[in-house]
Amino acid sequence: xxxxxxxxxxxxxxxxxxxxxxxxxxxxxxxxxxxxxxxxxxxxxxxxxxxxxxxxxxxxxxxxxxxxxxxxxxxxxxxxxxxxxxxxxxxxxxxxxxxxxxxxxxxxxxxxxxxxxxxxxxxxxxxxxxxxxxxxxxxxxxxxxxxxxxxxxxxxxxxxxxxxxxxxxxxxxxxxxxxxxxxxxxxxxxxxxxxxxxxxxxxxxxxxxxxxxxxxxxxxxxxxxxxxxxxxxxxxxxxxxxxxxxxxxxxxxxxxxxxxxxxxxxxxxxxxxxxxxxxxxxxxxxxxxxxxxxxxxxxxxxxxxxxxxxxxxxxxxxxxxxxxxxxxxxxxxxxxxxxxxxxxxxxxxxxxxxxxxxxxxxxxxxxxxxxxxxxxxxxxxxxxxxxxxxxxxxx
Amino acid sequence: xxxxxxxxxxxxxxxxxxxxxxxxxxxxxxxxxxxxxxxxxxxxxxxxxxxxxxxxxxxxxxxxxxxxxxxxxxxxxxxxxxxxxxxxxxxxxxxxxxxxxxxxxxxxxxxxxxxxxxxxxxxxxxxxxxxxxxxxxxxxxxxxxxxxxxxxxxxxxxxxxxxxxxxxxxxxxxxxxxxxxxxxxxxxxxxxxxxxxxxxxxxxxxxxxxxxxxx
Numbered sequence: 001x002x003x004x005x006x007x008x009x010x011x012x013x014x015x016x017x018x019x020x021x022x023x024x025x026x027x028x029x030x031x032x033x034x035x036x037x038x039x040x041x042x043x044x045x046x047x048x049x050x051x052x053x054x055x056x057x058x059x060x061x062x063x064x065x066x067x068x069x070x071x072x073x074x075x076x077x078x079x080x081x082x083x084x085x086x087x088x089x090x091x092x093x094x095x096x097x098x099x100x101x102x103x104x105x106x107x108x109x110x111x112x113x114x115x116x117x118x119x120x121x122x123x124x125x126x127x128x129x130x131x132x133x134x135x136x137x138x139x140x141x142x143x144x145x146x147x148x149x150x151x152x153x154x155x156x157x158x159x160x161x162x163x164x165x166x167x168x169x170x171x172x173x174x175x176x177x178x179x180x181x182x183x184x185x186x187x188x189x190x191x192x193x194x195x196x197x198x199x200x201x202x203x204x205x206x207x208x209x210x211x212x213x214x215x216x217x218x219x220x221x222x223x224x225x226x227x228x229x230x231x232x233x234x235x236x237x238x239x240x241x242x243x244x245x246x247x248x249x250x251x252x253x254x255x256x257x258x259x260x261x262x263x264x265x266x267x268x269x270x271x272x273x274x275x276x277x278x279x280x281x282x283x284x285x286x287x288x289x290x291x292x293x294x295x296x297x298x299x300x301x302x303x304x305x306x307x308x309x310x311x312x313x314x315x316x317x318x319x320x321x322x323x324x325x326x327x328x329x330x331x332x333x334x335x336x337x338x339x340x341x342x343x344x345x346x347x348x349x350x351x352x353x354x355x356x357x358x359x360x361x362x363x364x365x366x367x368x369x370x371x372x373x374x375x376x377x378x379x380x381x382x383x384x385x386x387x388x389x390x391x392x393x394x395x
Numbered sequence: 396x397x398x399x400x401x402x403x404x405x406x407x408x409x410x411x412x413x414x415x416x417x418x419x420x421x422x423x424x425x426x427x428x429x430x431x432x433x434x435x436x437x438x439x440x441x442x443x444x445x446x447x448x449x450x451x452x453x454x455x456x457x458x459x460x461x462x463x464x465x466x467x468x469x470x471x472x473x474x475x476x477x478x479x480x481x482x483x484x485x486x487x488x489x490x491x492x493x494x495x496x497x498x499x500x501x502x503x504x505x506x507x508x509x510x511x512x513x514x515x516x517x518x519x520x521x522x523x524x525x526x527x528x529x530x531x532x533x534x535x536x537x538x539x540x541x542x543x544x545x546x547x548x549x550x551x552x553x554x555x556x557x558x559x560x561x562x563x564x565x566x567x568x569x570x571x572x573x574x575x576x577x578x579x580x581x582x583x584x585x586x587x588x589x590x591x592x593x594x595x596x597x598x599x600x601x602x603x604x605x606x607x608x609x610x
Contacts, residue, residue, distance in 0.1 A: 164587075164588065166587055196482070196483070196484060196485055197484040197485065197486045197581075197586075198484075198485045198486070198578075199486060199487065199488065199601075200473070200485070200488035200576075200578065201485075203488075223486065226586065226587060226590070227587075227590060227594075268587050270587065288584050288587065288588055290404065290588070291404065291588075292464065292584070293463075293464025293465075293467065293582045293583075293584040293585045293588070294463070294464050294584060295584060
């Protein structure tokens with residue numbers, strides 16, 4: 001019952017333990033995950049997103065947005081390396097080095113594992129996980145943003161997720177705070193309170209900063225700017241009511257109207273989304289699967305080092321597999337083939353055939369029961385495992 | 396456990412802490428129009444009402460259930476919420492279960508603070524760092540004041556409600572880290588996906604709280 005002390009695990013190499021936050025992926029989950037990965041890759045490819053593979057080892061850099069959370073290693077030359085902790089930064093590096101002249105728009109897709117040193121928030125998070133995603137680089141038009149929304153919806157639809165897309169624009173909150181004359185630390189603290197939709201913390205910060213009742217009302221309004229298309233009207237009214245001309249905030253709303261019109265389908269909006277998402281410079285979005293209180297896809301617009309615009313999204317395969325496992329088609333029936341002809345026949349009719357490795361019928365039968373195999377095949381004849389060998393050799 | 400996908404789209408799962416907050420929370424939610432009653436004393440951990448499931452939890456677990464989406468919303472003290480570090484929405488201050496998290500020392504103690512005992516290591520670390528106090532933190536589970544009285548720690552960071560325990564034990568509040576009250580917390584996805592149910596609930600709770608505190 002008692003688990004070994006965490007500080008001194010008994011010779012880890014000899015136990016069955018694996019590090020916290022990692023996991024073995026077993027059948028049938030492995031096959032389900034591969035099936036989903038292949039479907040997503042196929043959709044991305046059909047939209048013109050060509051695949052690239054990135055190294056899992058990178059040079060460690062203090063400028064990297066996930067630097068504090070990345071695993072670090074030291075190679076034999078003393079160079080500090082980091083295990084890949086996020087794809088967008090790595091894709092930016094690849095684009096600068098390999099596609100400096102485009103042609104733009106450049107459409108790329110990636111897939112692979114990521115590692116984080118610490119568990120983000122303890123329970124329910126992995127330290128090693130698998131993402132696939134796309135980047136649309138070199139253009140920043142509303143059409144480009146709308147393309148990513150269309151592609152996200154198409155990809156999720158292809159794997160059978162009925163998704164709801166939600167769009168945010170972190171720069172909107174910042175613009176409203178700027179119009180209200182808020183700067184520095186007070187603005188940062190309010191960003192955080194608004195992102196958590198915490199009216200109580202907004203009040204506390206407003207009292208501390210001596211903000212007027214009118215500004216406080218505006219800040220509260222930001223925490224309620226979520227819902228359907230009607231949110232854009234409220235956001236526009238809020239921006240116009242601001243002390244400044246609200247130019248930046250209005251621009252954000254106009255951009256979102258444009259994107260929503262180009263997208264055409266139903267969208268959710270949350271204009272209280274704030275700068276939790278460090279590097280995003282424009283629209284952000286996520287997709288929710290019906291009935292699941294966790295997003296299955298997320299992305300947004302950013303600027304690459306050097307100013308090149310980019311936007312993209314990523315899908316976490318662990319969560320997606322968890323959501324979709326019950327809906328995936330069952331794997332084909334497995335049969336035990338007593339000869340190669342039988343195996344070929346079974347495979348030709350869409351079954352999976354495992355080969356017999358011995359003539360010992362008792363052993364074969366025992367294996368079939370343990371493995372859940374119901375039928376055997378020999379030549380052109382299928383036999384139920386139940387009846388096989390029961391009165392065979394001895395009779 | 397009921398898998399999330401099996402719920403009807405407008406079913407709500409609420410996480411509430413067992414004990415005194417549970418009664419006050421249920422009463423407030425019932426006044427806000429949810430068909431809830433105080434469950435019979437029983438060993439059940441999960442209570443079913445029309446369209447609503449109530450999960451009865453340790454208060455530290457409420458933010459976990461809500462953040463991971465097993466519960467759509469919950470009620471929990473701001474102190475527990477800060478300590479959890481969970482990224483959930485907290486749209487309504489319910490203004491009951493008021494208390495404050497304070498730095499407490501023996502009356503007259505002036506020596507440097509080298510060690511601090513607390514049930515709230517995360518909040519304590521943030522506070523001590525902000526104050527530039529390089530103290531060691533000892534995580535304790537109960538009767539925190541004893542740590543200051545016995546010399547286990549030079550100070551403690553703990554909840555104060557009335558201050559009665561402090562006075563009875565020759566202790567005083569040196570500083571207040573923050574004031575805490577019960578909050579409605581909501582899962583980030585649930586607020587959007589179940590907004591037809593949650594938005595009216597949030598508005599009704601805000602009205603009730605505002606009316607209760609109009610003095």
